[in-house]
Amino acid sequence: MNKVSIIGSGMTGSTAAHWLAERELADIVLVDVVEGMPQGKSLDLQEALPIVGKDVEVAGSNDYAATKGSDIVVITAGLPRKPGMSRDDLLSANAEIVGKAATETLKYSPDAIFVVLTNPLDTMAYLTMKLTKLAPQRVVGQAGVLDSARMRAFVAMETGVSVENIHCYVLGGHGDEMVPLTRHSNVAGISLKDYLPADKLEAIVNRTRKGGGEIVNLLKTGSAYYAPAAAVAQMVEAILKDKHLIVPCAAYMQGEYGLKDMFFGVPVMLGRKGAERIVEYELDDTEQALFQKSAAAVKESHDALRNLVKI
Numbered sequence: 001m002n003k004v005s006i007i008g009s010g011m012t013g014s015t016a017a018h019w020l021a022e023r024e025l026a027d028i029v030l031v032d033v034v035e036g037m038p039q040g041k042s043l044d045l046q047e048a049l050p051i052v053g054k055d056v057e058v059a060g061s062n063d064y065a066a067t068k069g070s071d072i073v074v075i076t077a078g079l080p081r082k083p084g085m086s087r088d089d090l091l092s093a094n095a096e097i098v099g100k101a102a103t104e105t106l107k108y109s110p111d112a113i114f115v116v117l118t119n120p121l122d123t124m125a126y127l128t129m130k131l132t133k134l135a136p137q138r139v140v141g142q143a144g145v146l147d148s149a150r151m152r153a154f155v156a157m158e159t160g161v162s163v164e165n166i167h168c169y170v171l172g173g174h175g176d177e178m179v180p181l182t183r184h185s186n187v188a189g190i191s192l193k194d195y196l197p198a199d200k201l202e203a204i205v206n207r208t209r210k211g212g213g214e215i216v217n218l219l220k221t222g223s224a225y226y227a228p229a230a231a232v233a234q235m236v237e238a239i240l241k242d243k244h245l246i247v248p249c250a251a252y253m254q255g256e257y258g259l260k261d262m263f264f265g266v267p268v269m270l271g272r273k274g275a276e277r278i279v280e281y282e283l284d285d286t287e288q289a290l291f292q293k294s295a296a297a298v299k300e301s302h303d304a305l306r307n308l309v310k311i
C-alpha cells in the first residue's frame with residue numbers, strides 16, 4: 001500500500017485525509033504539534049472506514065518518525081488567514097513551520113514527492129525546495145486545482161451545465177493577482193469567451209480571484225478546506241497512479257513562460273516522478289501582461305522570504 005503523510009492535521013490536513021481514505025488511495029499518517037489531536041482525528045477516521053468499506057490504515061502522531069517511508073508528504077501545517085489578512089501576512093510564521101516540516105519529513109522519507117499547501121503558497125513551495133535541495137520536479141504546490149475548481153463551480157452556477165463539461169485554467173500566483181484564463185477555459189469545448197456574455201464572465205473572473213477571501217469572510221475563524229483538500233486528493237491520486245494528469249499547480253520555473261528561480265502556477269503534468277512536465281500555453285498580449293503582474297507579486301513574496309531565511 002502506498003503511504004501519504006500529512007503534516008498539519010487542522011481543517012485542510014484532516015479533510016484531505018478524509019478524501020484520500022474514501023478513495024482508498026494510501027495508508028495515511030497525520031502529524032501535528034497539538035498533542036492528541038492527530039491521534040484522535042485519525043482514530044475517528046479509521047473507525048469510519050468499515051462503514052464506507054475502505055481498507056486503509058490511518059494513524060496520527062506528534063512525531064515525524066511516524067512518517068517514515070512515505071511516497072508523498074503533504075504540508076498543510078501553519079496558520080490560516082483571518083478576515084483582513086493577505087496570504088503574504090502569514091509569511092514569517094509559516095516559513096518557520098514549513099521549513100521544519102519539510103526538513104524533518106525528508107529525513108524519514110528521502111524519496112517522497114512533496115505537495116505543499118501552506119500559504120503564501122508559491123513561496124512556501126519555493127522554501128521547501130530550497131531547504132530540502134530536492135530536484136524541482138519533487139516539489140509541487142497546490143493552488144491552481146483549487147482556484148480552477150472555484151471558477152468551474154461559478155461557471156456551472158451561471159450556465160446550469162454539468163461541472164464535468166466545464167474546464168477552467170487559473171494560472172499564476174495564488175494571490176489576488178492570479179490569472180483565470182478565459183480564452184483557454186471552455187464549456188464542452190466552446191471557449192468561455194464565446195459561451196458567456198462579457199459582463200457575466202468578468203464577474204466570474206473577479207469572484208474567482210477573491211474566492212479564498214469570500215470564504216474567509218464568511219467563516220471568520222479560518223479559511224477554506226473542503227475544496228483545497230479535494231484538490232490534494234486529486235493531485236495525490238495523479239501522482240500515485242502515474243496518471244500524467246495535466247492540472248494547474250505551482251511548479252519551479254526554469255525559463256518557462258520567461259520566468260526563472262520561482263514557483264508559479266502553470267499547467268503541470270503530474271505523474272509518479274512528481275511535476276514531470278510544464279505545459280506552455282501561447283499567451284496573447286493581454287494574458288502575458290496579467291502573467292507578468294502576478295509574477296511580480298510572487299517575486300516580491302520570494303524576496304521577503306530571502307530576507308527572512310538564508311536559502
Ligand code: TXD
Pocket residue numbers: 007008009010011012013031032033034076077078079080081090094097100101116117118119120121142143146174222223224225228
Ligand atoms: O490552496 C491552498 N494552497 C490553501 C492553503 C487552501 C487552504 C489552506 N491553505 C493554507 O494551509 C492556510 O492558509 C494555512 O497556511 C494552511 C493550513 O490551513 P488550515 O485551514 O488547515 O489551518 P488549521 O486548521 O489552523 O490547521 C493548521 C494546523 C493546526 O492543526 C496546527 O496545530 C498545525 O497546522 N501546526 C503544525 N503542525 C505540525 N508542525 C508544526 N510546526 C505546526 N504548527 C502548526
